[in-house]
Amino acid sequence: MRTILATLLIGIASAALAQDEQGEVPELVGGSVKTAQTIAVPEMSSGDATGRQIAEVIASDLRGTGLFTPLGPSGVPGYSQAEAGNPNYPSWRNAGVSALVSGYVEPRPDGRMTVACYLHDVTAGRQLAQQGFAVSPSDWRRAAHRCADMVYSRLSGQQPYLDTKVVYVAETGPKNNRVKRVAIMDSDGSNHRYLTVGRNTVVTPRFSPRGDKLVYTAYIGRRPRVLLFDVASGQERLLIPGNHITFAPRFSPDGRDIVFSMANGGNTDIYIVSTSGGAPRQLTVTPGADTSPSFSPDGRQIVFESDRSGTQQLYVMNRDGSGQRRISFGGGRYASPVWSPTGNMIAFTKIAGPFRVGVMSAGGGGERILTNGWQDEGPSWAPNGQFVMFHRTQQGSGTARLYAVPVGGGSARLMPTPVGGSDPSWSPLNN
Amino acid sequence: MKKSILIGMTAVALTLGACGRKTPPAEVPPVEQPPATDPNSTDPNSLEVVELPALQADLVAKAGSDTIYFGTDEYSLDDASKATLAAQAQWMLANPNVRASIEGHADERGTREYNQALGERRANAARDFLLSQGVPAARLVVTSWGKERPVALGSNEEAWAQNRRAVTVIIR
Numbered sequence: 045m046r047t048i049l050a051t052l053l054i055g056i057a058s059a060a061l062a063q064d065e066q067g068e069v070p071e072l073v074g075g076s077v078k079t080a081q082t083i084a085v086p087e088m089s090s091g092d093a094t095g096r097q098i099a100e101v102i103a104s105d106l107r108g109t110g111l112f113t114p115l116g117p118s119g120v121p122g123y124s125q126a127e128a129g130n131p132n133y134p135s136w137r138n139a140g141v142s143a144l145v146s147g148y149v150e151p152r153p154d155g156r157m158t159v160a161c162y163l164h165d166v167t168a169g170r171q172l173a174q175q176g177f178a179v180s181p182s183d184w185r186r187a188a189h190r191c192a193d194m195v196y197s198r199l200s201g202q203q204p205y206l207d208t209k210v211v212y213v214a215e216t217g218p219k220n221n222r223v224k225r226v227a228i229m230d231s232d233g234s235n236h237r238y239l240t241v242g243r244n245t246v247v248t249p250r251f252s253p254r255g256d257k258l259v260y261t262a263y264i265g266r267r268p269r270v271l272l273f274d275v276a277s278g279q280e281r282l283l284i285p286g287n288h289i290t291f292a293p294r295f296s297p298d299g300r301d302i303v304f305s306m307a308n309g310g311n312t313d314i315y316i317v318s319t320s321g322g323a324p325r326q327l328t329v330t331p332g333a334d335t336s337p338s339f340s341p342d343g344r345q346i347v348f349e350s351d352r353s354g355t356q357q358l359y360v361m362n363r364d365g366s367g368q369r370r371i372s373f374g375g376g377r378y379a380s381p382v383w384s385p386t387g388n389m390i391a392f393t394k395i396a397g398p399f400r401v402g403v404m405s406a407g408g409g410g411e412r413i414l415t416n417g418w419q420d421e422g423p424s425w426a427p428n429g430q431f432v433m434f435h436r437t438q439q440g441s442g443t444a445r446l447y448a449v450p451v452g453g454g455s456a457r458l459m460p461t462p463v464g465g466s467d468p469s470w471s472p473l474n475n
Numbered sequence: 476m477k478k479s480i481l482i483g484m485t486a487v488a489l490t491l492g493a494c495g496r497k498t499p500p501a502e503v504p505p506v507e508q509p510p511a512t513d514p515n516s517t518d519p520n521s522l523e524v525v526e527l528p529a530l531q532a533d534l535v536a537k538a539g540s541d542t543i544y545f546g547t548d549e550y551s552l553d554d555a556s557k558a559t560l561a562a563q564a565q566w567m568l569a570n571p572n573v574r575a576s577i578e579g580h581a582d583e584r585g586t587r588e589y590n591q592a593l594g595e596r597r598a599n600a601a602r603d604f605l606l607s608q609g610v611p612a613a614r615l616v617v618t619s620w621g622k623e624r625p626v627a628l629g630s631n632e633e634a635w636a637q638n639r640r641a642v643t644v645i646i647r
Binding site: 218219220222224245247248261263265266267268287289291292305307308309310311312333335336349351356379380393395399419421422437439440442466467 | 524550576578583584585586587588589591592593595596599600603616617618619620621623624625626627628629630644646
C-alpha cells in the first residue's frame with residue numbers, strides 16, 4: 045500500500061499553488077466558511093465509469109465535512125479533459141456555484157492510472173489548487189479521498205482528514221450474548237472488513253501512530269487481556285504474559301510503548317510497557333480505579349481518569365507518573381479522556397444522568413458538550429483535531445452506532461456500518 | 476502456563492471420580508466431558524478454562540445461589556451477599572478439587588473501561604470473603620466482564636440491579 049501512495053504526482057500542483065499565495069480569495073479561505081458553501085462536483089473526465097465514481101466519493105466526503113453543499117455529479121454537466129484545468133467560469137457562475145472540483149482520469153503505461161484533481165474559485169474565475177495521484181485502478185477511492193482532502197484543506201484552512209481509516213467493534217447478536225469483532229473500514233465506511241472472528245469478545249481497539257498496528261482488549265480464558273495486532277499479517281500477540289487482568293490500552297505517540305490498566309486485588313492502576321517486551325512500569329499507586337490513559341501528542345504527559353476523589357474525574361501526569369493533578373471540576377463524572385492530536389484539547393465522556401461526549405482545554409476548563417444522546421461515549425479524534433467520533437447506545441436494545449461530530453459545533457453524523465458499532469478509533473492520515 | 480493447565484485437568488479427573496464414590500447415585504451430577512482442547516480454538520494465548528455446568532448446578536442447589544448483587548457503583552457486601560458467599564465457601568470446602576472463577580459485572584450505566592475496573596473490585600470483594608471462610612487462594616481466580624455480559628436486558632433500575640453482580644463460576 046505504501047509504495048502506491050509514495051507515487052503522488054505533486055509536481056503538477058506547484059505552479060498553480062504558488063500563484064494562489066499571491067491571490068485574493070478572502071470569501072473562501074482561512075476557515076471563514078460559516079454556512080455550507082455550494083460547490084459543483086461534476087463527473088470527472090474519463091474513458092469509463094471511474095470518473096463518475098470518483099466524483100460521487102468526493103461529493104460524499106465534502107458533504108460529510110458539514111462545510112459544503114455539493115452539487116453533482118448527478119444533474120451537473122461533465123466536461124472534456126482539456127476543460128478540467130480550464131473550465132468555463134461564466135457558465136458555472138450562472139449555475140449558482142461558488143467553487144468547482146474538476147479532474148480527469150487517464151491510464152498510465154505501467155497499468156496504474158493518473159487521477160488529476162483541480163479546485164476552482166468560480167466567483168473569481170481562477171484555479172485555487174491542483175494535485176495528481178497515480179494509483180492502481182482498484183485504489184481509485186484513495187485518489188477520491190485525497191482530492192476531497194485537498195479541497196477541504198484549501199477552503200477550510202484545516203489539515204486533511206478524509207483519507208483515513210476507522211477501526212471499531214462490530215456488534216451483533218442479543219444484548220446478553222453479543223458477538224464483538226474488530227472491524228476496519230475507510231473513514232466513509234467503504235472497504236469494510238472484519239479483523240477478528242468473534243470467538244473472543246473484543247473491546248477498545250486503538251490504532252498505532254502509523255496505523256499499521258492495533259492494540260485492544262480481548263476476553264481470553266474469561267479474562268480481559270491486552271493484545272497487539274498487526275493489521276497486514278493479522279498476527280496477534282499477548283502484551284503481558286501471565287494471567288493478569290489488563291485493559292484500556294493505548295500507544296505512545298512514538299509507537300514504542302503501550303499505556304494500559306492492570307487490576308489486581310480490587311485496585312486498578314496504570315502501567316507502561318515497551319511494545320518489544322520487558323517488565324511493565326507502574327505509573328499510578330493510589331487505591332482508586334485509575335484507567336483510560338491517553339498520551340499528549342508530544343509524548344510528555346498522560347491524561348487519565350481516576351475515582352480517587354470519590355467519583356470519576358480527569359487527571360494529567362507526566363510520562364513517568366510524576367506531577368499528577370486533577371483537571372476536571374465541572375459537575376458530574378468524567379471518563380475516557382483522549383488527548384487531541386493538536387495537543388490543546390481533551391475529549392471525554394461526561395456522566396451527568398445521560399452520557400455525553402465533550403471537549404475541554406488540555407489544562408482543564410473551557411468545557412463544551414458536543415452530543416446529546418442517551419448514552420454517548422468513547423471519543424476518538426480525527427487526525428486534524430476537527431472531528432470526534434464516538435458511539436451512541438440506544439436505551440433498551442443496547443444497540444450502539446458510530447457517529448462523528450464537528451468539534452467546532454454542529455450535528456453528529458451517523459457513520460455507515462453494516463452492523464452495530466462501538467469503540468471507534470480514527471486512524472492517522474494514510475501515508 | 477502449560478503446567479498449570481495440566482494440573483487443572485488432573486484436578487477435574489479427581490473431582491469427577493470423587494463425586495461418583497461419595498454421593499448417593501440420585502445426587503450424582505451428570506459427568507461433564509468437555510473436550511481437552513477447544514477444537515475451534517486457533518488462539519495460542521487461550522487459557523483452558525472450562526465451565527462445569529453440572530457442578531455449577533450443584534453449587535446453586537446447595538449454596539442457594541452462585542450470584543451476589545451490589546448497589547450502584549458499589550462493591551461492598553451486604554448481609555445477604557455474605558450469607559450466600561458463606562454457603563458457597565462451604566460448598567467449595569466440601570468439593571475440594573474444583574476451582575472457581577469469581578466474575579464481576581457492572582450495569583450499562585458506566586463507561587466501558589471504568590466498568591472493567593469496577594467488575595474486578597466486586598469480584599475481589601467476593602474473593603476476599605471466600606478466603607475469610609477458609610477457601611484456599613489457589614482455588615480462586617478473579618476476573619471482570621465489565622458491562623459486556625448483562626443478564627437482564629432492560630434499561631431500567633430493575634435490570635441494572637440484576638446486572639451489578641459477582642458470579643462464582645466453577646471451573647477446572
